[in-house]
Amino acid sequence: NGALVDLPAPSNISIWWNFGSLLGLCLATQILTGLFLAMHYTSDISTAFSSVCHICRDVSYGWLIRNIHANGASFFFICIYMHI
Incomplete structure (x- = not known):
C-alpha cells in the first residue's frame, strides 16, 4: 500500500458513493450559474x-x-438516478 495514511474504511463503500458528492457539486454549480444568468x-x-x-x-x-x-441540469438528474 503506497498511501501516506492508512485509515480504516467501511467495507461496503464502493464507487457508487461518489454520486452523492457529485450531486452536491452539481447543485452548487447550478446555483452559481443560475445567479449569473439571472x-x-x-x-x-x-x-x-x-x-x-x-x-x-x-x-x-x-x-x-x-x-x-x-447541461448541468441534465447531469444533475443523471447523478440523482445513479445515486438512488
Whole structure:
C-alpha cells in the first residue's frame, strides 16, 4: 500500500458513493450559474427571448455559462438516478 495514511474504511463503500458528492457539486454549480444568468435575464414575455440572445452574444462567456447551466441540469438528474 503506497498511501501516506492508512485509515480504516467501511467495507461496503464502493464507487457508487461518489454520486452523492457529485450531486452536491452539481447543485452548487447550478446555483452559481443560475445567479449569473439571472443577473442578465428579463422574464417579460416580450423581451425574454432577446435577453437570452443578449446573454449568449453580448455577455462575456455568457454562452458558456448558459451551456454549463443547461447541461448541468441534465447531469444533475443523471447523478440523482445513479445515486438512488
